[in-house]
Amino acid sequence: MTERPMSADEAETAARMFKALGDPVRLRLFSAVASHEGGEACVCDISDVGVSQPTVSHHLKKLKEAGLLTSERRGTWVYYRVEPAVLAAMGRLLVGSSAGALT
Template sequence: MRTTVCCTPGEPALEREEAERMAARLKAVAEPSRLRMLSMLAAADGEICVCDLADAIEVSQPTASHHAKVLVSAGLVEREQRGKWAFYRVVPGALDELGALLRVPATAVVE
């Protein structure tokens, strides 16, 4: 009996380590407050103090710090401590990598 193969599976687009890193980033931005914070940081020309982030997304400063910590752990933002305040900024290139992952090639679109 002969087995017919209908198609040849391709190579995974991402290696396991890269897929795990990108999954952590997607998980981090899957929470609305963190997504709002990230969009504010991306739109900012530089950095934003955690106190301003907390006010903007209408949460307490400890809650904003927690959300920011998740974004830092995911490699999306960087933190700099100045006195008692923490300032955050987007990691250069992090959003470009995330955007590239989410882009679907035109050849993959089925009409």
């Protein structure tokens, strides 16, 4: 962001990410997944954020729609993962590396 102006596509992507992370519950869920052992977490392990299960599901869906999480159903549980490329792109955006933005 400090080396050159963002393109329209980069700004759209960054805005979706920041909007999704702008909610405290979503930020806690994202952090719970990102910091969980093995880089993924079962919804059963991260749902204790002070809201109902349907609300947790709503927030996880918003994080997925923003491209911040991926998920995989295994039996009755859904496992969420933050792809390393997402964390790298977020880091580049925030530190202003010339390596690129959110693409």
